[in-house]
Amino acid sequence: MMRILRRFAVLGACLGLAWGAVAAHAVTGLDGRWYPTYRPDVVRWVQRVLKGQGTFDGQVNGKMDAGTMEALKRFQTLYGMQPSGVPTPLTRRALRVVAPNVKGPAEPAFRGAGTVIGRAGEVRVAHAAPPPRRVPQEFQRRLNVNDVVETGANGKAVIQLDDGSTLFLGNNSRVQVRDLLSAPAEREQSVLVEATRGVLRFAARVVADATTDIRVQAPTAFAAVRGTDWMMSITPEATAVFVEDGSVAVMNIGPNAKQVVVQKGQGTDVAAGKQPTEPGAWGAGRIEDLRKAVAYP
Numbered sequence: 001m002m003r004i005l006r007r008f009a010v011l012g013a014c015l016g017l018a019w020g021a022v023a024a025h026a027v028t029g030l031d032g033r034w035y036p037t038y039r040p041d042v043v044r045w046v047q048r049v050l051k052g053q054g055t056f057d058g059q060v061n062g063k064m065d066a067g068t069m070e071a072l073k074r075f076q077t078l079y080g081m082q083p084s085g086v087p088t089p090l091t092r093r094a095l096r097v098v099a100p101n102v103k104g105p106a107e108p109a110f111r112g113a114g115t116v117i118g119r120a121g122e123v124r125v126a127h128a129a130p131p132p133r134r135v136p137q138e139f140q141r142r143l144n145v146n147d148v149v150e151t152g153a154n155g156k157a158v159i160q161l162d163d164g165s166t167l168f169l170g171n172n173s174r175v176q177v178r179d180l181l182s183a184p185a186e187r188e189q190s191v192l193v194e195a196t197r198g199v200l201r202f203a204a205r206v207v208a209d210a211t212t213d214i215r216v217q218a219p220t221a222f223a224a225v226r227g228t229d230w231m232m233s234i235t236p237e238a239t240a241v242f243v244e245d246g247s248v249a250v251m252n253i254g255p256n257a258k259q260v261v262v263q264k265g266q267g268t269d270v271a272a273g274k275q276p277t278e279p280g281a282w283g284a285g286r287i288e289d290l291r292k293a294v295a296y297p
Helices: 002-017 040-053 066-078 089-098 284-294
Strands: 026-028 034-036 113-120 123-126 142-144 148-151 156-161 166-169 174-183 188-203 212-217 221-225 229-234 238-245 247-252 259-263 267-271
Touching: 040 066, 040 089, 066 089, 113 123, 148 156, 188 284, 221 229, 221 238, 229 284, 238 247, 238 259, 238 284, 247 267, 259 267
Parallel strands: 188 212
Antiparallel strands: 026 034, 113 142, 113 156, 123 148, 148 174, 156 166, 166 188, 174 188, 188 229, 212 221, 221 247, 229 238, 238 267, 247 259
16 A cells, blocks of 8 residues: 555656646636646736736735636637636747736747648648758648648648647638647647638547647637537638537637537538527538538549
8 A cells, every 4th residue: 555655656746847737636627628737836927917917806826716717718718719717838828928028937848730741733831931942852741830731723731730630621721830839748739720711621639638729710710629520611701610520619709709619410600790600400412512622532
């Protein structure tokens, strides 16, 4: 028995060394998912930033209390993030943007983005920082943050993100990998893809892992991934989401934001300036058209 207790003690000490971890247990976010706990100095910095933004009126005490979590949730909702109420890596980056002069704790190293593993027809890749011409071809296909992938009228592409998720792009599509954060010490992954137009299919590698926060931003809506397989049709005027498996949280962009959860076999439409329609069944023809649009040769 003493040997078992010593093993747990060592495990707890190791977890305590991880950035942001203060104990060998998780905290339940306001979205019902589990997240790692965070050091008091991280929470105190979050509280100071939120107080400066006027969204937190509690004490700066380094405790993840109800008032802190509710204030974080309001901040995350305002900026289109998963409303977890906990300071995920993506949330902390947004907090640094709105309060650059409030000194915070050091962040872990982030990396990513992905690789174009399949292409057919007209496909253009615009690198934010073009790779050297003499590097091997596989490095030319690597995507980093802020790189853009576009397909033409007859083009399709497959992008493998570094977290293991896969994006299938249909004709006349444009996506930009805005962020792919990897914080192994915190067991967190955050992916943000901006899709301007076209049709895409997202196959997420992990759905049960609460440390993965995957979002797609379209002109009229945000989609927070809770599902393993879903499709999205995007124009400047409207966004349509259909879920093949799992579920996806969809929220309109703009005032009077409303979030709906689209379950397996359901779809929703988000017109510009409108809230998402109530999720429901789609006609077989509409679903099949989406499937064909993203089917890779």
